[in-house]
Structure formats: C-alpha cells, structure tokens
Amino acid sequence: MPERSFEEMKAAQAVLESRIVAACNKCGRARERVLLIWVSKFHPMESVEKALSLGAVDFGENRVQEAVLKFSVKRPGVRCHIIGPVQSNKLRPAATVADAIHSIDDLKSVGKLERICSEFGKHLDILFEVNTSEEASKSGVSMEDAESFLLSLPETEFVRYRGLMTIGKNTGVAEDSRKGFAFLRNLRDKMKARGGAFSDFSELSMGMTGDLEVAIEEGATMIRVGTALFGERDYSRPVNDPV
Ligand SMILES: *Cc1c(COP(=O)(O)O)cnc(C)c1O
Secondary structure: OOOOOHHHHHHHHHHHHHHHHHHHHHHOOOHHHOEEEEEOOOOOHHHHHHHHHOOOOEEEEOOHHHHHHHHOOOOOOOEEEEOOOOOHHHHHHHHHHOOEEEEEOOHHHHHHHHHHHHHHOOOEEEEEEEEOOOOOOOOOEEHHHHHHHHHOOOOOOOEEEEEEEOOOOOOOOHHHHHHHHHHHHHHHHHHHOOOHHHOOOOEEEOOOOOOHHHHHHOOOOEEEEOHHHHOOOOOOOOOOOOO
8 A cells, every 4th residue: 555645645634624623513612622643653754754744743653663763853842642552661662752641551550650750850641541342352441440440540740640542442333432432531520520630631532533523522632543644554564664
C-alpha cells in the first residue's frame, strides 16, 4: 500500500474535519473541546512530516520503539501520545519520549513512572485504560474493577492523573461502542468530583476512525484517528524501517 501523498492527506483531513464538526454540532459541543490525535503508527516519518505541514500537533503511537524513533527529536509544540500497552522495561523510554501515556492499567507502572519522572523533574500526563469491550483479549482494567483501582492510586507529584481511555467495540457498528463510552464518561465524572489527586481528571480518550461520532456525542475530549488520515497501515513494516 503506498503512503498517501500530501494532497491525499489534505483531502482526508478535510473530510475528517467535517465529520468532527458535524458530530460536535449534533450534540452542541465546541469543536475546540475535542483534541484530534493523529495516530501515525506503522506509517513512515515522511507521512508524519506531511501531517506536520497540515498542522498536526498531537501524534499517537502504540509501540514505544517506534515513538522513540519518530519523536525523540522534539519539535516545538508537537506532542507524542503513547496509546498502546507499555511493558515494564519500556516505561523509561516511554516516559522520556511521551507527553502523555493513555494506556496505563496497573499500579506498578504508576509507581515506576513516578520514580522515572522524578529523576528528570518531568511532568507526565497519564490516562487509565478501561476495557469496556468485555473482550478478554484487550488490555485495560475491567469495568468492574475500574473504580476501586483508581481509588487505590497513590498521590503523585510528577505523574498527573488526567483521565480515562478506552477502545470501542470493534464490531464495525459504531453504535456498539456507545455503552462503553458512556460508562467511561460516568466514571470520569465520578472521579473528578472527588477532587484531590483527581481534580484534573478531565480527559476522555475515546473514538477512532470507525466510531468517533459516537465518542464525541458521549463526551470524548480526545479522539485517536489513524486510518481516516493516513490510510491503511502496512503491518509488515518493521519498526526500525529507516523512516
Ligand atoms: C491504531 C489505534 C487507533 C487508530 O485506529 P484507526 O481505526 O486507524 O483510526 C486508535 N487507538 C488505538 C489505541 C490504536 O491502537
């Protein structure tokens, strides 16, 4: 699959933007309240460069190594979001390259990230992933355990608890994701109301190419979009493909 040209990506951005605006209008939300994360995973650096020329500032990667290769050289104003599960031995490079990690689902990682970030005095935004799809294969805390898990979190100084993330049901029917998204919003509201360590617990990272309208209607503050912007991914591309 060839990568999209600049013109193709520009056209795709316009189509996506009209989808986002229409969804915001439908539920009376301001477009500015929905952050678009350009999910560039499995796409080469030349596609990231095209996105940057189109004004993209937030990028999502699900593999730490790929994020490091693409985003270690910091560009002013550009943010890297890690959106995939991070193994314990990759937390250090993840914390170093990322501005936010969306996919934390265990206590141990929180402690480790706090220690790592304290070393360089870096503030790192983290979101907790909840498995709302009820598929055992997916990562994330179960819906049942999510609240007690959040209540068990320690007070931190460098790691900031910013909100929740989920992946909708991948059925091909966007509406199937709605219940999970609504669950996430209710849990976010409940936690934020507690204040303290949760006073900045505002973010809802949910919605992808197939279900972003439903996510926006249910209150998404961040949508993670890959295919609609960059086209299909070539999963055979090695992570260290010179890009
Ligand atoms: C790949 C990925 C996306 C983007 O999915 P698209 O359907 O291509 O928009 C969003 N979130 C996560 C966690 C992903 O891994």
